[in-house]
Amino acid sequence: MKLFKNLIVPMVALAMTVGTVQAAETVKIGNIIPLSGPSASVGIQGKQAREMALEEINNAGGIMSLGGAKLELLFSDSKSDPTTGVTEAERMINSEKVHMLTGCWNSAVTYPTTQVAERYGIPFIVPVSVRDTITERGFKNVFRIAAKDGWWAKDQFQFLKDMQQEFGVEVKKVAFVYENGDWGTGFAEKWKTLAEQAGYEVVLDEPYPSTTSDLTPVVIKLKRAKPDVVFMTSNAADAILLTNTMAEMRVNVKAIISSGGGHADPSFLKAAGKNAEYLFDIVEWETDLNRPGLKETNDKYKKLYGNNMNGESVDAYAAMYVIKEALEQTGSTDPAALRKTLSEIKVCGGMVGLLAYDCVDFDETGQNKNASLVIVQTRTNSKGDGMDRITVWPKNVRRAGYTPVFPQPKK
Template identity: 35%
Template sequence: MATAALLATTALTGLGFGMSSARAEDEIRIGVIYPLTGAAASTGVELKAAAELAAAMANKEIATPDGLVVGAGMPHLKGAKIKLIFGDHQGNPQVGATEAERLITTEKVVALTGAYFSNVTATASQVAERYGVPFLNGESSSASLTQRKFKWFFRTTPHDDLFVTNFFTFLEEMEKKTGKELRTLGLFNENTLWGNETTKLQVKLSDERKFKITEKIIYPAKTTQMTSEVQRLKAANPAVIMQSSYLGDAILSMKTYKELGFSPSMLLANDAGFNDSEFLKTLGKDGEYIISREVWALDQAERNPLIKKVNDLMRERSGVNFNGNSARAFTGIAVLADAIDRAGSTKPEDIRKALQETNIPASGLIMPWKGIKFDASGQNELGQGIIVQVQDGKYMTVWPFDVATKDIVFPMPAWDKR
């Protein structure tokens, strides 16, 4: 066990003072902020499990598949061990900011990661920016997060500018493929930072690409009823619903769609709740045929064997497969561990410099990306998206068409025809 003096030295190192490298017995303390209680607790549990898997590989507690970049063994820090210190933001931006401050000032973490909810990532990363501590975001997709000219913020996942653009490209290609028009849209998005920004992007691209919005609904996050909203969507009769919902809202909407007999030709979901493991556990066959943007899919293992190898470890440890949320959380910790190891230091400035110099090839990832390399804003410029559809209880890649493993079931069958 570390002595009090050693702990004190480690704490100072975490705030940028003291030694430039850690001794073997030192801990590298990383703060991780997720929703561990509240409406998104089940999501948070999976994100936590994914982060812990990456840390276990970095610490050589379990074997790392060949080629995976995860800072295995932390050789440039003499085998120092990563210790994840978790904070629970409960889905509340102010709590997220408070937890970020606690982790920095009391827990003496050398870097932060999280926070899944874009509006919480926004506040927590502001705290990190103020203290000069690196914040690596793996899961939040609001485009504005990397438009703030922050020095200490880095994001591995693609953002909604890319995802929403992909939606419209996909719809245009579907029109060519099927010969059917998909020009009428119903927008149905929650009202936090993520949903509001997504709505603005969808309106902008609808205008640019000559789509018509027949109904636009921005509903209260964590709502307990959607009857009136779904009735409005049904009356507007769009060919495609574009929906941004976290888990509870996604499940509630599907139950309401069925109850009111509303079945558009296509439900195009913006990931999040629709791809959470609890979505299909709760809805079963009623979750079939939804189409969603995604950044990860198990069926891409045929193209990248690392996907299956790492997913098998996740399933062995947690009992569930990765999904797009947890795969991004795993990747975030892996990239941060690699950067800290390359820095050979626990000083925040050295970690920031190593993040700036990150250049991980596609072959080192479980994500279907071209790699990870950060631009001047801190955004990974090599990320890309795919689109999946639930078929027989599994998320199958259906777009881009050249990497699809299944044909799209279209239109979505009516409730009484399933």
């Protein structure tokens, strides 16, 4: 018994102090994103953006109010699968003891995964996952930086209306082609209502499975439906397949309006090449935006990882700075205190200023109320060896000297 008192007790005490000291030194942030499967390429860009921000924050001295505590990122692969997302969130919270969570890109994964975080009271930052309902369930711990899909769909229709006025072209028939996950079906619901309000005739309403090996049947249907404008929501693999198959099957439409996601993925532009000419895409962010520090950060990213940043990676990057600011202001890693700070915080300037707007500011549902959107057109670049995305809408941010091509020429 003496041995126990003399040896074990001090050892346990030592172990406990070491434990608490370490806990104060790092802040653990769990990231559940798709690192394999159909959305892997966008997930990996999200990981890269987070890592770049993390390195900058840690090199700059970490979290000052926590005595220079370093951030630590833990990644887990959701495989774009809701069930995996939920189990990974449970594991992150219970075994890894993370202080905060971020993720999951796929709305279908974010939706149930945020539920787990809410149950445990762990703050969950959603950089991008646009399904409306994610922040409409009265949750206290979910904070979204990206605009919700209701805003995206509304802006796509407003854009179409403005283009018709600007170019004097009339659009009557529209078609919807979308992946059958939460994200695509969420968009499609909004499109249907908006098309009805605007008086367009919907000639095709076609969901398709994102993991499919062949989209020719969908394209044949689309071609026979003869729409004026096609609205699309696709992940990267299916965006490539759809765009290439549509070009090969000579589908003639006045315009194609896509919804970010796969169409905003840099590997989409490489793989689709000239087949993506004239495509309109709605995004939160573009490399040609006139924002302070944007060019330097993008150059750094490109040097590190070989691609330009996109809306998704910028949101992920900004999310890290929002987390940093929240930790600075809270001065503790207690989830409840962090939650309170996040609900009141307004993060402006600095690296967050790379976004298309000035400040991140969450409303009572946890939605960033400043998130705004722009529409870009894909064109062959001046050297002719790649594709360029040019901001065209709203008109006040249109790249100087560029006239959008609407309707697109016949193939």
